[in-house]
Amino acid sequence: MNTIDDAALVEALRQQMTKSVARQVAASGNLANVDTPNYKAVEPTFADTLKGQLAMKATKPNHINPASPAPGTVREIPDAVARRDGNTVELDRELLTMQRASGDFAQAQTALAAKFKLVRYAISESK
Amino acid sequence: MSTLSAASKAAASALAVERTRIEAAVSNLANAESTRSADGKPYRRRDVVLRAEPVESFQAALGRSTATGVKVAAVVEDQSEYRRRYEPSHPDADKDGFVSLPNVDAANEMVDMVGAARAYQANLAAIGIIRDMVAKALELGRG
Numbered sequence: 483m484n485t486i487d488d489a490a491l492v493e494a495l496r497q498q499m500t501k502s503v504a505r506q507v508a509a510s511g512n513l514a515n516v517d518t519p520n521y522k523a524v525e526p527t528f529a530d531t532l533k534g535q536l537a538m539k540a541t542k543p544n545h546i547n548p549a550s551p552a553p554g555t556v557r558e559i560p561d562a563v564a565r566r567d568g569n570t571v572e573l574d575r576e577l578l579t580m581q582r583a584s585g586d587f588a589q590a591q592t593a594l595a596a597k598f599k600l601v602r603y604a605i606s607e608s609k
Numbered sequence: 610m611s612t613l614s615a616a617s618k619a620a621a622s623a624l625a626v627e628r629t630r631i632e633a634a635v636s637n638l639a640n641a642e643s644t645r646s647a648d649g650k651p652y653r654r655r656d657v658v659l660r661a662e663p664v665e666s667f668q669a670a671l672g673r674s675t676a677t678g679v680k681v682a683a684v685v686e687d688q689s690e691y692r693r694r695y696e697p698s699h700p701d702a703d704k705d706g707f708v709s710l711p712n713v714d715a716a717n718e719m720v721d722m723v724g725a726a727r728a729y730q731a732n733l734a735a736i737g738i739i740r741d742m743v744a745k746a747l748e749l750g751r752g
Contacts, residue, residue: 499746503613503616506742507616507619507675509616510619510676510732510735511616511677512677513619513731513735514620514623514677514678515661516623516731517659517679517728518659518660518661524677526674555674573727573728573731577735580735580738583742584741584742587745591745595748598749
């Protein structure tokens, strides 16, 4: 039988929440600097995490999960168009990023809550 | 470690800064005709200079990424030319009958003020989104 074990599922959801928060933090920093001359808009990078996952693969259930949480690195948003004051923040893009991150976060939270509910159910019913 | 509290701190710093910008624009407008300031010369319009700054300087010093807030670097006086108006009866008129008036342009100040108000609004919306996320996260602990 091919099943996804609970720990992996919870870990994946946890990562989704961590990444949403990282996106949220970067976007709110950008939004705060919407009028700062020469400020360059940033976004979090998850490339290292992806590379880590491609390089190592857990082939046995007792392997340590290689999908470590996203490292806290940011980069300037590529191809962002600068205004005359050298600033690359776009108000609508940042607000959209925040809404999407918030949506992703809520999604993971709902799934995680459902998972925890099942665990609680299992505990209380076996009394 | 970047957290939601860092994000809300960044947004809050922007609220303070945008308020300062509105204050500057308002005092410029209020003094558009002030021919005597503290140094005896006509009022000069004030400009707010902004600077990006990490909200958690300790984390930033350790090389960890954190939210970038914003700060008022300085409030500078605009050194451009005074406006001049022919008004010989004015007590501050020079020998040719011209009065030097502050280098304030009302339209400019209004545009500045609208921009600052919009940025304030956007950051307020950001704080609302962050608050919703925190509330959502806390729901995990509920039975």
